[in-house]
Amino acid sequence: MDFASFITSVLTSFIIFVVLVLVFTWLSRRPGNAPVYYPSLLLRGLDPWEGRRRGTRSPVGWIRDALSASEDDVIAAGGVDAAVYLIFLSSVLSILVFSGIVLLPVLLPVAGTDHALDLRRAAGFEPKNNSKDDSTPDFPQMERLALGNVQPSSTRLWAFLLSVYWVSFVTYFVLWKSYKHVSNLRATARSTPDVKPEEFAVLVRDVPRSSPDETIKDSVDSYFRALHPNTFYRSMVVTDHTKADKIYLEIEDHKKKIARAEVVYANSKTESNPEGTKPTHRTGFLGLIGKKVDTIEYCSEQIKELLPKLEAEQKTTLRDKQQRAAIVFFNSRSAAASASQTLHAQVFDKWTVMEAPEPREIIWSNLSRNIYERQIRQVVVYFIVFLTVVFYTVPITAVSAISTLENLRKVLPFLKVVVDRTAIKTVLQAYLPQIALIVFLALLPAFLMFLSKAEGIPSQSHVVRASAGKYFYFIVFNVFLIYTLGKTLFASLKTILNNANIGLIINMLANSLPGGATFFLTFVALKFFVGYGLELSRVVPLIIFHLKRKYLCKTEDDVRAAWYPSDLGYSTRVPNDMLITTVVLCYSVMAPLIIPFGVAYFALGWLIAKNQVLRVYVPSYESNGRMWPHMHTRIIAALLLYQATMIGVIGLKKFLYSPILVPLLPISIIFAYICHMRFYPAFANTPLEVAQHELKETPNMDAIYTAYIPPCLKPDKLEDLDVYEDAQSHSTSRAPSI
């Protein structure tokens, strides 16, 4: 890629971004779009215009709002998870800013005043004319400012070597502060005086088969009452309620249809037709075939028919479809915290206990899987992920190799006509590889979510973490490693085949990385300008919302469903940010010019994410920052990759002192270990200190219990709770509640 196409790419991206920001500024001022741009505010009952009219009138008002919002505002709007995500962005930002402050003023002059590239060119290694050999990278002005322009064994390399140390220690410092901050945040969030149902509950899995004349419910009750005589409150056995759920959803669907039909009926009562037309539909496939019926009447009848069916099914489910898992409730938070961390059974594959997830994020179908099934599923899933990660490389390698147009032209000579036109060539060269990459990456997240769910993980937040982890492997391996390697591979496939050797691969990585800098600069630019522009302007949700409102929505509920926002989508967001972190860290010393791009990416990202958290997204669960250790570990992994690469790159410059960098690797590992030892346990378990905090009020244990009943099994009145419980057990004795 030459300099012109790089500038074109960045400029085009920037123009798209500016246009999208303008679109956002204009659209977000129109009250009709409020549900698209301020759904979180609306849901929390706040007026998006009140008190900030001045702000939103000015095009930078949203920036001022985002900057002035405190962490508490963020937690109130998006929960601790959103706050932790912002801390992640700001941590990476700090690392890059601190690094840049030293690296840019020092390394750019050091590299810029050397002449390695000129010398190579003068020595005839580089042909000066434009018909270049395709294995030779070209050297625009920019590459003069990078490590590549420093001559081998030069003392200038000391500056680069020390920079690696500086970046590493900045990273340690920032990460330590952030981990401490997040840890406190989590402790504060967990010790609020609000009653949270999950803090009183423990998830029990692998309940052993009780004797045939005892229900699982009874055996859970007797087991926990014996072991926790003073603190056990109640248990709820997990049931297989798929059938009840189906009936319940059918009823809900009919109710919605009635509501819609009534609106349509009311609207049809015009002056010309005071009676109105009763809406009808066909009962067959998709409403296209079958008998025509009056919707309101038909649906009411259906509901009448289904209700007793549901009740019968509820009873059957509670009594006969008990699964080998239960949620056990305790009458105090510290009792639950303590029980969730204590080994219960002599044999570990029985009575496994863990902290209960929030009711809204439980994945019911996974609860009853036994411990061996979970292990086997995990192994199988990781094997599939391994295959995916490794064999996705085939198409991506092909794309990145072909993406140099010269290669393309050589392989497909008939393209010459198109490719040789300068304008088309520039645009194609700028976007082709990046777009191919982004399309590839868009296919994956859903698949990874599916795989993570199949592992048998009991909570949504954990599935998101697992999926983000897999995505990270994928992204780093395929985009980062394979792109850089792929280029070299294509150029020197023969050498590889003759010398398949690990040392060689490391050398190759070190050799090919510097050349990839401009590619990644463009990649970062494209991602952040276009990506953030789309994110901020919400063009796609806006269009969908307006289309739906115009053609599909009949009732208020329909409209609400049309604009109801999603959550932040950590499972793709975090790995993508992690990729940029990895790329920018790895190139930070080799081509310091990448740092401003990284700073821009994370600064803009932080600003826009904060805006979206405050105004748009609604969290679908709250894991109290459980994501942080995950992010922390991966930043350290990126740092390790960076340090290993730098050892190789500086070593390749025939610099005698490059082994001075080797101690960085163990230092990073020790740092990670200390952080893990010090902070991680409080993320994996609830410390008693935290669970012991006073509650605002005496907890309403019935409400806590009810929170965990799946909607399709919920009795109509709260008084029916005892009936609900009794349906599960034969004996009806109950422990006294506090």
Place this chain on the structure above:
Amino acid sequence: MDFASFITSVLTSFIIFVVLVLVFTWLSRRPGNAPVYYPSLLLRGLDPWEGRRRGTRSPVGWIRDALSASEDDVIAAGGVDAAVYLIFLSSVLSILVFSGIVLLPVLLPVAGTDHALDLRRAAGFEPKNNSKDDSTPDFPQMERLALGNVQPSSTRLWAFLLSVYWVSFVTYFVLWKSYKHVSNLRATARSTPDVKPEEFAVLVRDVPRSSPDETIKDSVDSYFRALHPNTFYRSMVVTDHTKADKIYLEIEDHKKKIARAEVVYANSKTESNPEGTKPTHRTGFLGLIGKKVDTIEYCSEQIKELLPKLEAEQKTTLRDKQQRAAIVFFNSRSAAASASQTLHAQVFDKWTVMEAPEPREIIWSNLSRNIYERQIRQVVVYFIVFLTVVFYTVPITAVSAISTLENLRKVLPFLKVVVDRTAIKTVLQAYLPQIALIVFLALLPAFLMFLSKAEGIPSQSHVVRASAGKYFYFIVFNVFLIYTLGKTLFASLKTILNNANIGLIINMLANSLPGGATFFLTFVALKFFVGYGLELSRVVPLIIFHLKRKYLCKTEDDVRAAWYPSDLGYSTRVPNDMLITTVVLCYSVMAPLIIPFGVAYFALGWLIAKNQVLRVYVPSYESNGRMWPHMHTRIIAALLLYQATMIGVIGLKKFLYSPILVPLLPISIIFAYICHMRFYPAFANTPLEVAQHELKETPNMDAIYTAYIPPCLKPDKLEDLDVYEDAQSHSTSRAPSI
């Protein structure tokens, strides 16, 4: 080593063994030796002759007694730890017996009827005359019965290949049964209705620095009272009592001297001297110089002087020498079990909790080390161990290389005169290498114990485990790997230097292992005949006891101290048995003749150990079989080594189907993982199920508390307990006991 020297070695060993057994039979019948041969019985107040007179009269009486003793007898005599050690021996025995039943009848004929060795000899690879080249091993009759006699690519190799599978599955089966058995044993032992102090206590380390006007005792009290309001009983802060201990020991020493002097004085009152002579001694160095004083008077005065000093020191210790660790007592077993498994502080480097060790096995000086110090010490210790393991190889390699007399003669030609005499040659060849090896190994255990203690481990049993682990690494690496490799190294040092390559090393291992079989046969024979003979006859303790009783012992206590038995000494016993396990497993298919030797070793070992447990050794701590997971893991490690070796060895025979063995490696790892997952948690922590069992009586909490007071700080009367506690804290409020 040729066949003659092998037979000589085994026969000599066997004769020594028979002599020692006869010595034992004769000596153990003499009542005067009872304290040497039956100390455990005496301590438990049993009469060693009663009811078993007939048995001990017959030379095989002890065998009948050992065979008829049940597991409960063993537990009563030596605790669960001893029972688990016997299970370990019998498990390995079962593995070898089951393997031998199939392998011996199948593999010996298959190997014996082939002709690979003859063919090689006929082809001229092996010179037939006696002046052999020293790199050529000789082929006694025995080696015809091993894998070496099977021709390459022969279909006979299928028998060997399937045998590897048979041995592996026998191992899995036996280990699974044993783990289950030990797990039940542990559960039973832990749920006995006896009150054990350690089950009510939790060890707390890393107590954070309290405010200056608060003692550590107060901060521990307030912290635990807040977190466990209903179950907290009391706390005892660990103090640095080295000074008090010194004074206490001085007083004890003086008391002993008085007792001894009084006996001497009483004995001196003969008829000729009815007054007697008052014993005197000198106060200076070793009683050799200084003033001569009347021992009884002098010591009584010293005690009078020291007592107030001790009291003052006790007070100072309790008040001013509090350390950052404490033992916290709970009023129920399940509360303690639960507390020891629950995370207490938000930050992990504060308030670390774990199960309290037994009072008698606490290592007080290690309790107060903080978590970072522990980590650093561990890393340093492991580094030292690594160095020891790797660089001990230098001398051992030298010994094993020189140990072929031909080499010795070549290097030191003046030895020719001695070495060429057949008798000397045979004896030297038989014993030289083994004795060198055993001397080397004897130097190590004390050093490893010291290192393990320096890691900061709080209990003796854990130190023993850690030390046994290190010893195992050492033994397997140095004795097993290096002996076999060393031989080859000496022969082909040049090849190695030119081709330093991992694949080569594996090949070399596979190549050199078959030749080592006879060495290890002799090694096993020497170890078990001589070692077990000495163990059973207790010649050394017998001599020491009689010498001491004759010349040193004055009082009954002195005599008791002279025969008081040690514990089993797991830290060296287990790794040594593990080495034999590894050796026998690895050679089981290659040279099946080793199996009978292994069976004899473990059968005799089991019998003698059982006898010694029942009659001799007294456990110094009880860890309830905590050693088992350690043994289990190492047996699996030996199995993995065996499987890897067999893949190499059968592969070297140019057998196409040898990759069929590869799946065994993952199967072993999965087996280990499943065992670990299923059984290990109950070894690492106390399951609530177990802690919940009913107690025989209401526990006397004061007695439990007192059990943990170090002897030098113990108040004279039990009523002083409160004074003891109050000395540590400023506030004197106490939680109500149950």
